[in-house]
Structure formats: C-alpha cells, structure tokens
Amino acid sequence: MKRAANLYSARTYAIAAPREATNAWPRIARWIPHIPNYVWLAMIVLTVSALSVSTYMRAQEMERDAKSSHAFTSTKVDNLKAFNSELKKQTQRIKQDPQAAQQAAQEQLRVLRPNEIVVAVRDKK
Numbered sequence: 001m002k003r004a005a006n007l008y009s010a011r012t013y014a015i016a017a018p019r020e021a022t023n024a025w026p027r028i029a030r031w032i033p034h035i036p037n038y039v040w041l042a043m044i045v046l047t048v049s050a051l052s053v054s055t056y057m058r059a060q061e062m063e064r065d066a067k068s069s070h071a072f073t074s075t076k077v078d079n080l081k082a083f084n085s086e087l088k089k090q091t092q093r094i095k096q097d098p099q100a101a102q103q104a105a106q107e108q109l110r111v112l113r114p115n116e117i118v119v120a121v122r123d124k125k
Helices: 010-016 024-031 037-096 098-109
Strands: none
Touching: 037 098
C-alpha cells in the first residue's frame, strides 16, 4: 500500500524548509504532530454526520410544528363550517316561518309588538 504525503500537515513544510536558513525548524517540527490521513478522513466524516443529524432534527421539529398548526387550523375550519351551516339553517327557518322571524327580531333587534309596554328598571349596585 502506497503512503501519500499529507500535504496539509505543517510538519511537511517544516521538514521541507531549508535547514541552513534557521536552526528553529527542527525544534518546531518536533512539536507539530503528524496526523495520519485516516484521522483527517474520520474528522470530515464525523463533521458531515453531525451536520446531517442536526439538519434532520431541525427538519423533524419544523414538521411537528407544521402538523400541529395544520391540526389547529383544520379544527378551527371545521368549527366555523358547523357554525356556518347552523346559521344557514336558522336563516332558512326565518325565511320560511313568520313566527320564527318575529321571535328572532325580538331577540336580536329588540323589536316590540304593537301592544307591548316597556318598563325601565334601574339596577341597584
């Protein structure tokens, strides 16, 4: 198996530098760790995995929020549809039955019959 040089390692540059220029390079080269290629690959794979998992978890949370919002909205729509159908029935009843129309007018608009008398009562507080 061939060994490839790790071009990203500072040790490679430290050893390849001209030694006659300075005596500090050998001392620096001893302190720079040699990191094998499989370690670099493992770090990249772990980073990509961590990013994938965090993205997946965020997507799951957003999906849960969307489902919750959809359920709330659909419940509200169903309630409003039921209320709307009840209003339609009441409207039909008022259109067809004059007695129901008179009763609705008295309840909602406070309309009086010709022979009724209004008595004002003061609330005691």
